[in-house]
Amino acid sequence: MRTHGWAGDPPATDEEAAARIVAAARDCLDERGARADLATVAERLGVTRQTVYRYYPSRRALFEAVAAERVEALVTRLADHLAGIAEPGDAVVEVVLHCVRALPDDPQLAFIAEPGRGDALIMTSDAPRLTAEVLAGLPIDLGGLDAGERAILAEHMVRLLQSLLLDASTAGRDDDDLRRFLHACLDHHLHRPTIRG
Numbered sequence: 277m278r279t280h281g282w283a284g285d286p287p288a289t290d291e292e293a294a295a296r297i298v299a300a301a302r303d304c305l306d307e308r309g310a311r312a313d314l315a316t317v318a319e320r321l322g323v324t325r326q327t328v329y330r331y332y333p334s335r336r337a338l339f340e341a342v343a344a345e346r347v348e349a350l351v352t353r354l355a356d357h358l359a360g361i362a363e364p365g366d367a368v369v370e371v372v373l374h375c376v377r378a379l380p381d382d383p384q385l386a387f388i389a390e391p392g393r394g395d396a397l398i399m400t401s402d403a404p405r406l407t408a409e410v411l412a413g414l415p416i417d418l419g420g421l422d423a424g425e426r427a428i429l430a431e432h433m434v435r436l437l438q439s440l441l442l443d444a445s446t447a448g449r450d451d452d453d454l455r456r457f458l459h460a461c462l463d464h465h466l467h468r469p470t471i472r473g
């Protein structure tokens with residue numbers, strides 16, 4: 277590990293360097309939201325962009341590390357949102373709807389789900405796995421689904437979220453209209469024969 281830069285306070289290990297870069301990225305996201313970039317992070321740390329690239333080869337890789345840290349907070353928020361919703365189908369729909377409405381406005385999560393941005397983190401091939409992790413941490417009774425079915429449900433949820441966020445008209449749609457649409461798309465995963473609405 278190189279020790280120049282770091283505003284006169286170089287990290288002792290590569291692990292500490294990576295942790296400090298992630299912390300700086302978190303701060304930049306708080307201040308700048310989706311406009312945060314590697315140059316901003318490097319400036320905050322007193323290092324060059326090349327130093328940041330040594331630990332995180334791209335903006336996406338760095339912000340994926342931030343996103344991984346934020347999953348626990350997202351699960352907590354979603355669990356609070358789901359309080360009192362007993363029906364699994366309703367809960368799954370509310371998860372997607374809440375993410376559609378809340379993620380773009382959360383400074384530390386907006387870069388995951390930037391409306392209209394095809395390069396947002398939610399568009400990565402890893403998004404279904406992350407969604408499955410979030411789903412597993414929520415108080416939703418999916419006991420009737422095996423592991424494969426849960427994985428398919430998680431992927432369907434994230435694909436719906438992706439398409440809704442890419443479409444600028446989603447912001448103008450009524451929540452009840454989106455709920456009907458999401459039930460139509462997701463209810464079959466939970467073996468529900470009717471669509472609520």
